[in-house]
Amino acid sequence: MLKLRNFLKGFILSFLFIFTLILLSLTYYFSEDLKNDLRQMVIINDFKASIENVKLLTLRNYSSLETNQDLQIDLKNRLNDLENNYKDLLEEIDKENLEKINTILQIGNDKGIKSFNKNIIETNQLITNIKGYLNSLIEIFMNEILDNPNLSKKAEISALKIISDIVLFLYGNKELDELEFKKNISVLKRELYVLKRKNGDRRSINYLQSFIQKAKMINQNKSLVLLRDRMNILVYDNSIMYELEKLNKTLEAKYSLKNLMFTSLVSITVLFYILTILSIYFTYLGVRRKAKELTKIKNELEHIVEKDELTELGNRIAFIKEKNQLRNPTLILLNIDNFKQVNESYGIEIGDFLLKSLANTIKDFLSKEGLDGKVYRLGADDFGILLEDYKDKIEEITEKLIKYVENKAFKYGDLYIPISVSAGIALDRPLFEKADMALRYVRESRLKYAVYSDEMNIHDKIINKINTIKTIKRALQKDGLFLVYQPIKNLKTEEIEKYEVLVRLEDEKGRILYPGEFLDIAKEARLYGEITKKVLEKTFKTLDEYDVELSVNLSVEDIVDENIRFLIRKYIKDPFISERLTFEILENSAIENYKENFKEFINEMKSYGVKIAIDDFGSGYSNFAHILNLKPDFIKVDGSLIKEIDIKEENRLISETIVSFCHQLGIKTVAEFVWNKEVYKVVKEIGFDYGQGFYISKPIMELPVEKKKKEAV
Known part of the structure; x- marks a missing residue:
């Protein structure tokens, strides 16, 4: 559920972010489009203003246009500005919006300019070419006259041709009124005729000058006619203004609509932008809150990891x-x-x-x-x-x-x-x-x-312990554990009736290790249970092969180990084994913690015929109440009481009390650590039923019996 919630948050935030980017892109596009429309309207208004200025100036000074050179120059400049504004229109306004304006400008009138819409550069170039051509022809003509005052017929024809070329060039332009041209041609012919008649006279120069003036007048008249026709289109033809006004209204309508759309788009963009910012902000708050929670959890985990739960101390x-x-x-x-x-x-x-x-x-x-x-x-x-x-x-x-x-x-x-x-x-x-x-x-x-x-030398002891653990593991894997048997003597019959099973360990060098050298280390290394299993398996095998009674040690840890209990149950179901088996259990304080398990185990073993002995009784943790509660078959009095029983009266008194108490309950007693003759005599005198120790016999490797297993009765 948490993953789904995080996914939805991420999806919504991504959607808002992407959609906001799209809206920003659209807003930018519309803003650029609005700028373009506004720029077109400004250019159109500038163009209209230029037309109005030319129209106003023309209407005011039309009568003096032909004689006022300054006015002509001013009008030319204004027309040039007008044509520049039109070029801006061509660059900025869509071509389809200028089709009608172009049509009007191309029609003009019969006397108007042929292509006003082309641009002012063409017109200026045309006038410049005409001027240059006229000046060149006049210069040639003048040189010919001056070099040869007595012109021949051929020279007259040449001069006439030159003048005719000038006239035809001007006339061929078809931009001047025909009457004006004819008038100018007649003037040229008359002047030419006079010039021919007077060709030897110095006055020919004056006539030549007059011709130059006339030629200039033609050029000037042409420019004036062009200027007048250009103005007539603007002054008397309102089609351009109409189309410009119409175009301007169309652009204004589009601009208003686009501006409305742009305003709405900006509002939506701002809304989504705010939503995106808020989403990012709240996501940030969530992440920050989560970070604080994680920091708190981290600190708590560090506290847990570095603190002991029970004592609240550092671990x-x-x-x-x-x-x-x-x-x-x-x-x-x-x-x-x-x-x-x-x-x-x-x-x-x-x-x-x-x-x-x-x-x-x-x-x-x-x-x-x-x-x-x-x-x-x-x-x-x-x-x-x-x-x-x-x-x-x-x-x-x-x-x-x-x-x-x-x-x-x-x-x-x-x-x-x-x-x-x-x-x-x-x-x-x-x-x-x-x-x-x-x-x-x-x-x-x-x-x-x-x-x-x-x-x-603690380091050496640790090394020794490590080596002992290795030896134990190797012995468990390679059957390096073996049993020895210490005889237990019936002090009444003086016969060996049973044997206590003791474990030994052989290291890889053949050295024999005694229980005191490795059992405590095995407990620390958690190998004690494995040793017990090996000892039990070998004990059961011996009972199966020999008709002999054996006594084997069990600790409280062994009794509560379910695996060991399972192993014991597996073998004691055979009465021939169970009736010849005694479990020696060390009495200590651990019995209190497993009192119920302990009692249950003893009752179960007795039900199969297994005998129970309390080992090391009198060693420090001895409780007569346990004897009454557990009702064992044997009590083995600890060697700490027995070994000096012959010289310490208190040891003898304690031992006598134990023996007397047990006999009254029908429990047999065993004296451990019978190590010399004096001790042996005292334990017999006190009334111990059995004795065990080096004086009687050291542990032996092989049982002194060869009897095979008997059939169970």
């Missing part, structure tokens, strides 16, 4: 961004000790409460101490305190911080939850990596805090 992204802005940074990486157990014991809700409370406690500490630092949540229960220029006081600050946090009473409802913390410190870059390695060193060394140094 690792914010830490990486802000640590690079400091010149001399130091980092305290604070971690809650055994937070996983706290989470498992009290639940995730209380765990989240602790994390938020600790975040506020750290900020309160910085404020109280006047320290300009920033706090980040850098892991599940890891908090980073970024400081600048505190290298000399960083250990003192860390000690105060740990004390401040551990003295804080974290209260959730009526429940008080004490916590302990550890810290790793980095004085230079890379901050997080060094602080994290220092924190690992703290955990291994059971310290409260440590400043990273190269002497910690």
Whole structure:
């Protein structure tokens, strides 16, 4: 829907923009057309005004035209202007509008000029040619007379021919009145006759001068006649003015109509222009509003990306961004000790409460101490305190911080939850990596805090961990995991009745790795479940091949793993396997979080005949209520109580209590870590049902039985 709305907005805006451009183009075209019409009307009016001026001057001075040379010159100039205006008409006005005017100008009259409409340049050229021709002939004639005063008959004929050529040239023009020509011819003949009779006399020069004057008079009369005829057309013929007026009215009507259309078009163009501007403006407002929304969303996303949702502290992204802005940074990486157990014991809700409370406690500490630092949540229960220029006081600050946090009473409802913390410190870059390695060193060394140094050999430990992970993966792929079996002895019969399955790992160099070397690393690398599957598959295979009882360890994580539960169900449907199988489950605080799953699993296993043992009982998280609730088949007392049971009276008393309590419930007891004869004697005296340890037997590679699988009864 949003895409359709945006498409429609874009389409409407494009349409308005394009249509406005079209209207602007049409407006420009009409404006140019109106300018052209207006220019034609101006030229016509100028032409009419020129005609009126000539007419007015002619009417006022017509009687003196022949004698007034200045008036003739003035009229010629005005006629020239008139003809120039007509040339403008020819260039500007459409040819069809001038057809009638051209017709009138071409007709003239019998005595009028032949082609007034051609242009004044032709007329002037004609007059100039006539003048030149006359002057040339006269000069020739004069030279002939002067050179030979006693002309012969031949000379007379030649002179007469010259004069005749002049007359015929003028007459042939047919622009003079015939009577005028005849009169002039007669005058020439008489003068010629007198000239011939007097050819030896000096007076011939005077006659010659008289001839020149007469010739000039002819030329002048011709020009005057031309001028008069040109004026007569304008003065006495109103056709031109009528046609010009008619043409002017036509142009005015067209101009009015076009002007109306132009005005309407301008109004529409302005309207669409305004609509386009408004559309662009509102689109701009929409884009601006959308940009603000996107900026707001961007800021919110940055807040989400750079903030820890639970504690509202900066996360690792914010830490990486802000640590690079400091010149001399130091980092305290604070971690809650055994937070996983706290989470498992009290639940995730209380765990989240602790994390938020600790975040506020750290900020309160910085404020109280006047320290300009920033706090980040850098892991599940890891908090980073970024400081600048505190290298000399960083250990003192860390000690105060740990004390401040551990003295804080974290209260959730009526429940008080004490916590302990550890810290790793980095004085230079890379901050997080060094602080994290220092924190690992703290955990291994059971310290409260440590400043990273190269002497910690943490780097080597990390490399070792990486190599161990590679070894685990290789062992899983190439069957590098194998089982060993530690005998469990019946202390009453002194017989080996069953074996505990233990896992070993062989690396590519043939070195054997024990569970303590790789199981915790496997959990961190999320490979623990794969190891459990391999151990179970090999255990079920052994039970299928040998008539022997086996005990195998399961963690709470294994029990809640649906894939592992599916694998177990697949095999325990066979009674011959299930009745010889015992699952040893480590009792710890995680049971509380999965109490229902745990109880359901135990009941299901018992329904198939599988036995249940609680492992490491008495190791720190032991609960007699669980024994009553779960009703296991065996209780395995932890080696921490057994190994010194012969020398520590309290260990003996605790063990006796456990044995007595279990026997009253019908639960068998197993003593672990029976490592010498003295311990063996004490556990027998106390009444343990079974014993397990190096004194009885170390784990063995091969089972000492060769019996094949028996038929299930």
